[in-house]
Amino acid sequence: MHVPRQPAAHVMHVPRQPAAHVMQLVYFAWVREAVGVDSEQITPPATITTVAALLDWLASQSPGHAAALADRSRIHVAVDQQFAKPETPITGAKEIAIFPPVTGG
């Protein structure tokens, strides 16, 4: 269901610091709809080292991202398929998922 699409050009970030690395972001439910893509590759600045910092940085990347992430109490994150907290490190992470509170069962 996650057909990779071209991310918006303004999200792309040319790495200037050696420690910056490429991550895959995946979005679900209304977060996906608000951002406008299922997934995208990003290269956040190397100074972004936690989930909370990543969300702050991401919200500054486009109006869609800002709208999706406006209410952080309704945003949950998984780092490499493990549920994460705001302070969870993202250094070295390959895939970060951003989604609303789950509603299965």
Added chain:
Amino acid sequence: MSDVAIRAKLQAEPFDAAAEQAALIGTRTDLGAIVSFTGLVRADDGLIALTLEHYPAMTLPQMQAIADQAATRWPGVHGTIIHRHGRLRPGAAIVLVLTASPHRADAFAAAEFLMDWLKTKAPFWKREERADGNARWVEAKAVDELAATRWTEIGTP
């Protein structure tokens, strides 16, 4: 058969609860109780379909982790949990929890635990479609979060 005490399955297709129960019992004669819970799509307020989105890379591993947690807390319990994804109509079964044990108390407790954690710790999202053309994502319920929290507060392994 592997030695997984409680097995998780994820599928788009319907499941046969009776066949799953028969498979769980097999030739065992040490079981004294089976609890079977099936969750259904309820036609609230003109609902015509419920679509379950999920996180393919995470969903089944997380479901199995929840199953393993139940097996650790109730060592005598065997079981099967099945969660469906995709677009489902009212009356369709969404989720199956089967737990079997020598005595009923553990089977009941493990089944409740499994449902509470499936609702709050497995990456599924429900989207409701209504007859008037409106669609909306289901909001998480505080009561479900509270139900899941009681198990962590007990402090079992």
